[in-house]
Amino acid sequence: QSKPWDHIGREATPAEIKAWDIDVRPDFKGLPKGSGSVALGEKVWEAQCASCHGSFGESNEVFTPIVGGTTKADIETGRVKNLVLGSNFPQRTTLMKVATVSTLWDYINRAMPWNAPKTLKTDEVYGVLAYILNMGDIVPADFTLSDQNIAEVQKRMPNRNGMAFHEPLWKADGKGDVKNVACMKDCPTEAQVRSSLPDFARDAHGNILEQNRVVGPVRGADTTKPPVK
Amino acid sequence: QSKPWDHIGREATPAEIKAWDIDVRPDFKGLPKGSGSVALGEKVWEAQCASCHGSFGESNEVFTPIVGGTTKADIETGRVKNLVLGSNFPQRTTLMKVATVSTLWDYINRAMPWNAPKTLKTDEVYGVLAYILNMGDIVPADFTLSDQNIAEVQKRMPNRNGMAFHEPLWKADGKGDVKNVACMKDCPTEAQVRSSLPDFARDAHGNILEQNRVVGPVRGADTTKPPVK
Amino acid sequence: AIAAGQATRARAAEGDPAILELPEHTRGLGRPVAERPYGLPSQWEANLQRRESPGLTRVPQASVSFTPLQGLFGIITPSGLHFERHHQGWWDIDPSKHRLMVHGLVKRSRVFTMDELMRLPSVSRIHFIECGANSAPEWGNVALPTVQYTHGMVSCSEFTGVLLSTLLDMCGIDRKTAKFVLAEGADGSSMTRTIAIERALDDCIVAWGMNGEMLRPENGYPLRLVVPGVQGVSWVKYLRRIEVGDQKWATKDEAVHYIDLMPDGTHRQYTGIQECKSVITTPSGGQMLLDKGFYNVSGLAWSGRGRIQRVDVSVDGGRNWRTARLEGPVLDKALARFNIDWVWDGKPAILQSRAIDSTGYVQPKINQLRAVRGTRSIYHQNAIQSWRVAESGEVFNVQVY
Amino acid sequence: AIAAGQATRARAAEGDPAILELPEHTRGLGRPVAERPYGLPSQWEANLQRRESPGLTRVPQASVSFTPLQGLFGIITPSGLHFERHHQGWWDIDPSKHRLMVHGLVKRSRVFTMDELMRLPSVSRIHFIECGANSAPEWGNVALPTVQYTHGMVSCSEFTGVLLSTLLDMCGIDRKTAKFVLAEGADGSSMTRTIAIERALDDCIVAWGMNGEMLRPENGYPLRLVVPGVQGVSWVKYLRRIEVGDQKWATKDEAVHYIDLMPDGTHRQYTGIQECKSVITTPSGGQMLLDKGFYNVSGLAWSGRGRIQRVDVSVDGGRNWRTARLEGPVLDKALARFNIDWVWDGKPAILQSRAIDSTGYVQPKINQLRAVRGTRSIYHQNAIQSWRVAESGEVFNVQVY
Ligand code: HEC
Ligand code: HEC
Ligand SMILES: [Ca+2]
Ligand SMILES: [Ca+2]
Ligand SMILES: [Ca+2]
Ligand SMILES: [Ca+2]
Ligand SMILES: [Ca+2]
Ligand SMILES: [Ca+2]
Ligand SMILES: [Co+2]
Ligand SMILES: [Co+2]
Structure with a gap:
């Protein structure tokens, strides 16, 4: 049924949609034609990425490292072993987590x-992504990534089988997976402290005295001093 | 029944209550002992009040005049005639409106x-009020106002019988004195403009264009120009 | 020049430059978090300010600034735009030195620091506050260009504090003799107002919180009385004292002002209740509709006697009415936001809104108000507001009945 | 010196100098109205700021600032203290150049200016927004000193805008094929998030208003998506585009972040809902009780699945519970304020709150959460928070179960 406000706004032109509709989906809908080699990618990376992410995508400076923590075995199984409980690997790098290569293409491009x-050329995005994938041993050093072969590359993503969909946490009317009961009296609890703030953290956020109101039922504790015993 | 928070706060000391409990009621509860002559009041007035209210309490500068508009007849009846519909008197002065002399004492003092x-001495308050009352011909020029005779003065206040108490507008659960009905169709109305903004008022509040958002369903009208016909 | 013109046309056909040419913010790095530890509105919103009405008052410390209702949404008034009414200027009081005294006809008097008050059981409630003189200049004729000045002495906030009844109970009021309380402020005017004991024991709040934070200095920091449904002057700011008594006080602001002059020359004294009222805020006086077609007509309704039950809107000067949508929550003695569809055909129109509250009271027309109260009473003007939309799209303040 | 000491004592017995010696503001003239056309908090409130958590993030344009919940009241978050989360910095965008495009699996695509959007039928609703990573640093152990840092990525505001469903209906979505929408921002990060079509057609709002005024720049001025109940990252700021599609997008912030690592090494993807949660804000970590005796224990509760039905509070580490008072209004997917009486006997105590929502879900203990999800999932940590009150009156962040 038509609405009295239906006339408001106007159709988008094809050029407008093209200018903004840049997303790339896991099925590669939205992926523009093009290609870029690992070699091109290395140039782009050194010039425009390495300052923040490090020469091997390993830098911690601005963000968790992009590369690292994946193995050839992971590429086989599509599950990153370092993510399993008990692993000693210290970081969760991008390549360890990401299941879909489209995500990286889309994000770098965006x-x-x-x-x-949004200043990279399409081929530069292909190239720099090829370079990242090469650093992760997902593609060889002489590889040229393109819209034609990206679906093949997807089959080598180390964590491609690592995602689970748990619908109850996606739907508003889902049921929670963790259950408590509303016990009111003599409830089961050790009622003892299992974890407390480490000493060094006491003033790691500044003096809490200065982060509370100057009046009221409480004051901020002076965390420049140790707690009163 | 006692409450767990009853211990919070403490009793006020007599000196504290004295320091703050300055209100004076119509029955003169709260009025401190003291007195002041019209002559004293004139001195206080000229030194501390006239600059704002004018030498005869007639100034419009900072506020409606305090004195004026009352007559000897009003003092007899206790009703100010200039308040009745049709009167030509241009202002509603304080003395025309106020029914209770305590109000003036309390307010000047406060x-x-x-x-x-709160810098006037008690006797100065008596005096300056005596002077105001004298300007309104309520007390003679040689009068000395005091806690002893103020109740007598009350009997001469020009508008002492001018107040009505309309309980429905004082109580939250009262019923309104003005009634409309929720007619929905073909309702009785002339549907014509009975009053509209005078031309001079168009930009008396500045340019309305600059008092509205720069986007949205509307803009402010440019009131530096006349309306588009 | 011709070539350039053609190029522009071609580009326009292709699409909107605001889309085709990616703006700087889509191609750059923005500003850091906590650059503003306490945030402010956009630079593009600077037109929406609280403003004085020139000529209304003579000195700016005993004056009013009005809330720009023409640009606001929903029911919560941004605290930075809350209207101001001071009688002797505003202060930013050191809260550690502020005290509240409760005394009079009580078993034991009480002095509280802010520390002590804020330990007490508290409530948080959304209420409107309206100055008794809101819309006052138009008891007679149209005088003001926009809704900021006709209705901008109303605001609505979430208040937090201790119920006045809790304090009075703590002090042990004498239920037999206690009939009224006096509330007094700590500023120069030491504003004093009488409140009936039933009101005081009902829903009044001794409040320190407003919209999640402490009261703003202009609104009485650190403590103000909230008297839901009653005119703003009773919401004493910088509250320092509550005295329990057995008579009304007839203070200056209840014996010389905030008294309503009737045609017979008497003044109605103690007329605190803000009766049911509403106003369309978009579109409203001084605004220009940009075009014909669909509009969402939006406004505010409130009642000092309870909840808003219904708001009707007319676009033909009150001949025919349709019921507007009310946005939730619709709360006791709080602003309610209404919206209604309207298609403007480009012809002159007269917009009105009419609110009905939970007592069944219907907001009156200005002529109905005048028939009972005349034109000189100054306070409590709650008439239906009319806005005339001209063919030009400009909206004018008018009276129509 | 002895005489002076005696005088002081005598005066102290007489009463409090803050009462006996009238302060300057009681004896002087204050400041004029509209001195601040847009008002600010009192100078005495400067301690309550949004603050970063040092070490949490590495660059301030891709970071977080936290709301000082320890000092707030009621349910409305002051917009100046609304938490911030930017991925590529914030901007103050010229609203006259901002556009929203809706396209994809629709009968007709649509481009809107702000002028056009703001003409459409609008709603105003109060909702909470919580970052999916709120309380994240404590999946493992206690790490943060105060509630500002443990829970300060939640806020609650009244939002005004057009329902997303209204826009989708206007465009004629293909009800057969349309399964998801993508929301995209106009900033450098051009944040993109997938939303299920049922969510999109339910209560999502394309909002321009927040707490009565326009959105603040830090919160997406002039347009943001409101996705009630869902983590904040989906509330795309600077909203420029809605694409209707038939598959999820697996964007960077739903394929690399905002995915929850489970003990078996899989990540749960698309876990948007913010489940029922609560926290006591007064007294809370890093605060000092001034004295023994009565306190009003106050806090916040919320649920992404509906309304808060009940909040229980324990002062003995979860052994015994009492039900708290809820302040009204208690709204769908909004913060609820609770209060409860407590008399502190001066002995160590452990305070906890436990919320129950309208679906009957009971907020879990941290060990119950861990039993299902381990300790590494980063997001959606909605465990019962424990505060230990020491004999000194100081309150400490602890985990107790
Ligand atoms: C000036 C610093 C800077 C430069 C230069 C830079 N990056 Fe980044 N990069 C960042 C930051 C900061 C983030 C995290 C953004 C966020 O929080 O959403 C990031 C995130 C990423 C991510 C996602 C990582 C993850 O796990 O979420 C990828 C992939 C990436 N960058 C690739 C690149 C590439 C390719 C280039 C060069 C073409 C580049 N970056 C240049 C700072 C930079
Ligand atoms: C610096 C200016 C100034 C001075 C000096 C001053 N007044 Fe006033 N007076 C005012 C203003 C302004 C008001 C209105 C205050 C308000 O809005 O509440 C007022 C109000 C009053 C009123 C109440 C009038 C009414 O109708 O509400 C009285 C009575 C009064 N003044 C008496 C005095 C006396 C007596 C003195 C000297 C002892 C004095 N004034 C000195 C400015 C002044
Ligand atoms: Ca697309
Ligand atoms: Ca330290
Ligand atoms: Ca008294
Ligand atoms: Ca003019
Ligand atoms: Ca008022
Ligand atoms: Ca978030
Ligand atoms: Co006043
Ligand atoms: Co994020």
């Missing part, structure tokens, strides 16, 4: 370099 | 002089 997003 | 409230 948001990187961080201080000049 | 709030005047405006830029130095």
